[in-house]
Amino acid sequence: MEWWHALILGIIQGLTEFLPVSSSGHLEIGQALLGTASEENLRFAIVVHAATVLSTLVILYQEVTALFKGTFSTTQWNEQKSYVAKILVSMIPVFVIGVFFKDQVETFFGNGLVLVGICLCITAVLLGLSEYLTKHWNRPGHEVGFKDAIIIGVAQACAVLPGLSRSGTTIATGLLCGVKKESVAQFSFLMVLIPILGEAFLDLLDVIQGEVIASELSWKVMAIGFVAAFTTGCLACRFMLSIVRRQKLTWFALYCLAIGLFAIIYGL
Numbered sequence: 001m002e003w004w005h006a007l008i009l010g011i012i013q014g015l016t017e018f019l020p021v022s023s024s025g026h027l028e029i030g031q032a033l034l035g036t037a038s039e040e041n042l043r044f045a046i047v048v049h050a051a052t053v054l055s056t057l058v059i060l061y062q063e064v065t066a067l068f069k070g071t072f073s074t075t076q077w078n079e080q081k082s083y084v085a086k087i088l089v090s091m092i093p094v095f096v097i098g099v100f101f102k103d104q105v106e107t108f109f110g111n112g113l114v115l116v117g118i119c120l121c122i123t124a125v126l127l128g129l130s131e132y133l134t135k136h137w138n139r140p141g142h143e144v145g146f147k148d149a150i151i152i153g154v155a156q157a158c159a160v161l162p163g164l165s166r167s168g169t170t171i172a173t174g175l176l177c178g179v180k181k182e183s184v185a186q187f188s189f190l191m192v193l194i195p196i197l198g199e200a201f202l203d204l205l206d207v208i209q210g211e212v213i214a215s216e217l218s219w220k221v222m223a224i225g226f227v228a229a230f231t232t233g234c235l236a237c238r239f240m241l242s243i244v245r246r247q248k249l250t251w252f253a254l255y256c257l258a259i260g261l262f263a264i265i266y267g268l
Helices: 003-018 023-034 041-059 061-072 079-100 102-106 113-137 146-158 166-176 181-190 193-208 219-246 250-267
Strands: none
Touching (some): 003 023, 003 041, 003 219, 023 250, 113 250, 181 219
């Protein structure tokens, strides 16, 4: 992988991580078009995902700080502790997948674009369905509850498949559960922080222990990808929050459908 490959793929990751169009799917498509598909793809994906997690912390700094202060400043149960508990509950499904099915999940990556295209089409259906139904239900919506958190967590666990948008799947699922669009967007972005950071940490341990051949992917390439993903991720995160508040997901559904069909045709 050359430095300009990393730059392009980092930009793709940063722009698509928060938009409901599947960053992993776009990385797979980008790597196929650039001819960089190899065993190092998953390693690079983890690096740029860590960059977008950092961009989330920057954009949602006030919210994250408030959660930390509210959680650790008192021993009494409060709103912040409840919110953190819901995030932890939402992590249970993806934790199960990561611990018991990690090897099986990794086989889906770099395994052709047909699966990516199919998952992108599923993302399109979820986005379109959630917007259509929430408009016709005409109900005020509620804050994220513990039941909502576990359901959204299951959706996040399913979204480990390349092409199935994590943010799109979790936001659409939250809307279908009747959660307020502003609340589900913020919860969707915050709930991914610990799993991605945990995955990046475990990957770093693999490198230190010599279980991963890191020489194939230079530090320069990873640094360029990281910076590109972080910079564009900050822009995309802020943009996506405003988009969800207006609940304009139809265009993203149409885009996912188009790019999904392209991936299927190209893959075949």
